Amino acid sequence: MTGPAGVTADDHLACNEFVELVTAFLERALDPETERRVVEHLALCEGCQRYLEQCRQTIARLGELPADTLPAPARAALLEAFRSGR
């Protein structure tokens, strides 16, 4: 059991609310009041700190995925089309 310490304020976010705000938080799309609650929650909750970090890692790893390439014949056909003009 891992309850956060010092959670008493009425407007304190629960972790299951925090996880739904992560993307808006990363996008800086939260209104100032919600942004404040998110930061306050982060300051107190190691679990959500880790969740946020794992979201960042997920994004970073997706960015490292190699992409498919166009098959050589298709590429050659496009170059030929470009060369021959409209």
Next chain:
Amino acid sequence: MAARVETAALPADEALVKRLRERDEEAFELVLDAWSPGMLRVARGFVTTRASAEEVVQEAWLAVVEGVDRFEYRSSLKTWVFQILVNLARRRGSQERRSIPWSSLPGAEDRGPTVDPALFQGPGEPFPGHWREFPAPWPGSATGPRPAKRRPEPAVAPVQQPEDHALSAELQDRLAVALEKLPPRQRVVITLRDLEGYESHEVSRILEISAGNQRVLLHRARAFVRGELAKYFGGGR
């Protein structure tokens, strides 16, 4: 997120467009090779097969060649190219009966919690809505537990550190499978944002969806992929 390296290495739009209009083949090769991989990925979100995606990408390039004289700098050249691609891919997708109802957002698959509610405490427990157990740490995490302060975590499989290496083939497969499982709209948005490195306003423009809808789709897609990685790295938490 930073744009992809190949994009950064391209000449500025004005130089590119000028050269393309002058039928400079080298310039065409530059953009063709830099953008086709991303275009293939994005097209795959709309159509049913890889072959079909390749055809759509070819069709898009032909339209670009045809239309570059009419490009008006209302967006970046790349965004314009992807807009053409998405329009063609959408049309092809509906022909293949896999039409994506962008206008009816959010759909049923875009609602509800993105993290398994069972991972949080219920109403009768001391901290309703808070983690039962913290998410398990991943290898290489900057916010891993301080061993002295917390109970020992179970040993994690010896996976490479993300900072040091390219993705392992296994992790690549995991990510690819996770992306395949996503609903099409979520897949297209996360592909543009996190694989291709587009900014939020560019994705809204390419897909003609609002910033809010784009964020909902991105959020759900990321949470799902993070959950799949959590199964891989942390045994599901």
